[in-house]
Amino acid sequence: xxxxxxxxxxxxVPEGENLVLNCSFTDSAIYNLQWFRQDPGKGLTSLLLIQSxxxxxxxxxxxxSLDKSSGRSxxxxxxxxxxxxxxxxxxxxxxxxxKLQFGAGTQVVVTP
Amino acid sequence: GAGVSQSPRYKVAKRGQDVAxxxxxxxxxxxxxxxxxxxxxxxEFLTYFQNEAQLDKSGLPSDRFFAERPEGSVSTLKIQRTQxxxxxxxxxxxxxxxxxxGQPQHFGDxxxxxxx
Numbered sequence: 001x002x003x004x005x006x007x008x009x010x011x012x013v014p015e016g017e018n019l020v021l022n023c024s025f026t027d028s029a030i031y032n033l034q035w036f037r038q039d040p041g042k043g044l045t046s047l048l049l050i051q052s053x054x055x056x057x058x059x060x061x062x063x064x065s066l067d068k069s070s071g072r073s074x075x076x077x078x079x080x081x082x083x084x085x086x087x088x089x090x091x092x093x094x095x096x097x098x099k100l101q102f103g104a105g106t107q108v109v110v111t112p
Numbered sequence: 113g114a115g116v117s118q119s120p121r122y123k124v125a126k127r128g129q130d131v132a133x134x135x136x137x138x139x140x141x142x143x144x145x146x147x148x149x150x151x152x153x154x155x156e157f158l159t160y161f162q163n164e165a166q167l168d169k170s171g172l173p174s175d176r177f178f179a180e181r182p183e184g185s186v187s188t189l190k191i192q193r194t195q196x197x198x199x200x201x202x203x204x205x206x207x208x209x210x211x212x213x214g215q216p217q218h219f220g221d222x223x224x225x226x227x228x
Contacts, residue, residue, distance in 0.1 A: 004154070034216060034217070036219075041221070042221050042222075043116070043203055043205075043219035043220050043221045043222055044155070044203070044205075044217075044219040045219070046216035046217065046218070046219075049215075049216050089154050089155075091154070097160060097162075097167065097168060098143055098145070098160070098207060098215070098217070099145060099157045099160050099168060099171075100145075100147075100155070100157065100217065101157065102154030102155050102156070103154050104152070104153050104154050105153075105154055
């Protein structure tokens with residue numbers, strides 16, 4: 001059974017520091033992996049989607065890598081800002097239908 | 113254009129009552145998903161529709177949970193004889209294509225259900 005783990009559960013950094021968020025999964029047979037952001041009381045916003053054939057995706061200050069063989073993905077956020085404060089969730093697609101299996105998330109606080 | 117819309121945003125019900133949660137996906141989106149999110153946890157998959165067909169309902173916790181999407185657009189998640197453990201945020205998501213093809217899912221803001 002696929003399990004998705006995110007470590008650490010919470011992270012606090014001063015503004016300007018780079019953020020490194022980790023996601024691990026137990027079954028490497030995945031179709032895609034997505035990173036999401038969730039603000040309090042809100043739904044999820046898709047940040048990056050990495051297809052199984054890809055190694056990384058980049059969007060602005062965000063970069064996500066995927067290593068299927070080791071069951072790991074890392075989200076890098078460069079030069080963090082207070083507006084980056086949120087919970088970040090990774091999710092894998094275990095089959096072709098698109099349903100997602102999520103980790104519990106990493107709660108990030110960026111202090112001014 | 114409008115995103116995924118869910119209503120109501122908040123619902124309080126007494127144990128034993130039936131509730132209905134509505135999801136309006138993005139127009140033209142083929143796939144629709146329901147998830148349940150407990151406090152401090154990631155969302156858990158409940159069920160999946162491709163157009164009006166419910167292709168996967170393996171995540172529904174019990175036969176008290178029922179979902180439909182009769183015309184392939186709006187979907188309703190119904191919970192009968194609610195229990196306290198049903199208290200959670202229910203999220204709806206939609207995506208453009210049927211099978212996974214690198215299409216991101218777009219989420220609504222959810223319905224926060226509290227069972228007293």
